[in-house]
Amino acid sequence: MYKYLLCWRYLRTRYIALASVISVMLGVATMIVVNSVMAGFSEKMRDRLHGVLADIVVESEYDMNGFYNSDEVMARVKAVTGDQVLAMAPAMETYGLMQFRYGGQKFTRQVQIFGVRPEERARTGDFAEYLVDEKSKQIKPSFDVPESLRLAASPAGQVIEGDPDSAINQALRAQVDEQVSADGAIIGWAMGTLHRDGKDDIILRRGDQIRLIYPKASQRPEPGADEFTVVGxxxxxxxxxDSTHIYVPLDRFQKVRLLVNETGRGAVNQIQIKVKPGVNLDALKATIQTALEDLRPMYFKVSTWEQKQGPLLSAVAVEQSILNMLLFFIIAVAGFGILAIFSMIVVEKTRDIGVMKALGASTSGVRGIFLGYGLLLGAVGSGVGMAGGLLFVHYINTIEKWLSKVTGRKVFDDSIYYFNEIPTLVEPWTVFWIVGGALFIAAAASVWPAQRASKLHPVRALRFE
Structure with a gap:
């Protein structure tokens, strides 16, 4: 019983020990906050990256113009995967330029163009969930240009009234057809808006015209151009x-790029594949790769969505690991503080230790006093740090708003990820290992002073000056 009483007394009276408690507390709290925020960002990023890509992607690795036998390729994939595949969608991807007018000026920017069939593409991922109008309300996956949108987008269409079959209205209708493309395009949100002061100002509205320029599949390098109406x-x-992606109708994209053969089949350079939940993607990818090698050796490349986004996901994981290593040094410093404090206590209390051993305190009992004291310091610091860290994570967005108001600048810039708030994810096992590591360091730092105190000889300790 005397061991516990002495540990509690030292904790209440040795204020120098508060430095170690505070170090452990700050280290634990900081690691919990950082890991929760990093895990939240990583989870959000993975969800959104996965939503843009299907589970597995088949590509023509070195041929930008793609392959014409997409039906045969999809049939081969279906044959070797069976009911593991839920949906497939062919696509054509290439780089190009987009031109548009705003404020009476013409602007040009580099873009990544995807020719897709929207209904099929929506079945292979979260494509449909990301399609919105100017008010960020969800719209259906379609490239159809509503008649009302075409008439409103053209000066000629805005004066059509009365009998639609009249000569004047037919002439105006012809002008509408010339001025407004009947095929729509879905552009990235950041391409159609300007983000200022936490708000998005629309610069390309639905019904506006854009011009896309991209390479044709001709013998000589030759640019192709086409116009589309923004529909979403x-x-x-x-x-x-959101700042580079543009989606256009696959069939029209193939025709303009001269990728339709004499049989009327268009070429694609991608096939997006959605699989059943729980299926091992790496094993299924290897099966598909083997089957397509038999169809056309050294041509197709099969990747999972994680492999397609591997560098970005790996960078996040490396950053989290490095941050954990650096922050853990805070707790390590607290451990050295405990070691120094306990060493001083052993020297200061040498006579007291001699008295206790002379009165019958065992070697293990004396050792237990210091080990228990170190563990108690670690437990108090870890407990307070865990509570403070979890509390900070819970109110992190309120704290961010307060800091932004105090400093006069945004602490969290939502223009990068378009998150409405800082994402967090508290993982119980991570909290457990952080707290457990802090307790281990605190206990380990008290081992040497405890061992030194337990080996003191009673007579020599009583003679200590």
């Missing part, structure tokens, strides 16, 4: 995608 926006929440 792609808002995934990832700035890289």
């Amino acid at each position: 926006y792609f808002k995934s929440g990832m700035s890289e995608n």
Whole structure:
């Protein structure tokens, strides 16, 4: 019983020990906050990256113009995967330029163009969930240009009234057809807006015309151009995608790029594949790769969505690991503080230790006093740090708003990810290992002073000056 009484007394009276408690507390709290925020960002990022890509992607690795036998390729995939595949969608991807007018000026920017069939593409991922109008309300996956939108987008259409079959209205209708494309395009949200002061100002509205320029599949390098009507926006929440991606009708894209053969079949360079939940993607990818090698050796490349986004996901994991290593040094410093404090206590209380041993305190009992004291310091610091860290994570967005108001600048810039708030994810096992590591360091730092105190000889200790 005397061991516990002495540990509690030292904790209440040795104020220098508060430095170690505070170090452990700050280390534990900081690691919990950082890991929760990093895990929240990582989870959000993975969800959005996965939503943009299907589970597995088949590509023509070195041929930008793709392959014409997409039906045969999909049939081969279906044959070797059976009911593991839920949906497939062919696509054509290439780089190009987009031109548009705003404020009387013409602007040009580099884009990544995807030719897709929207209904099929929606079945292979979260494509449909990212399609919105100017008010960020979800719209259906379609490239159809509503008649009302075409008439409103053209000056000629705005004066059509009365009998639609009249000569004047037919002439105006012809002008509408010339001025407004009948095929729509879905552009990235960041391409159609300007983000200022936490708000998005629309610069390309639905009904506006854009001109796309991209390479044709001709013998000599030759640019192709086509015009489309903006019918919606792609808002995934990832700035890289929302600032470059444009989706257009696959059939028209193939024709303009001269990728329709004499049989009327168009070429694609991608097939997006959605599989059943719980299926091992790496094993299924290897099966598909083997089957397509038999169809056309050294041509197709099969990747899972994680492999397609591997560098980005790996960078996040490396950053989290490095941060954990650096922050753990805070707790390590607290451990050295405990070691120094206990060493001083052993020297200061040498006579007292001699008295206790002379009165019958065992070697293990004396050792237990210091080990228990170290563990108690670690437990108090870890407990308070865990509570403080979890509390900070819970109110992190309120704290962010307060800091932004105090400093006069945004602490969390939502223009990068379009997150409405800082995402957090508290993982119980991570909290457990953080707290457990802090307790281990605190206990380990008290081992040497405890061992030194337990080996003191009673007579020599009583003679200590």
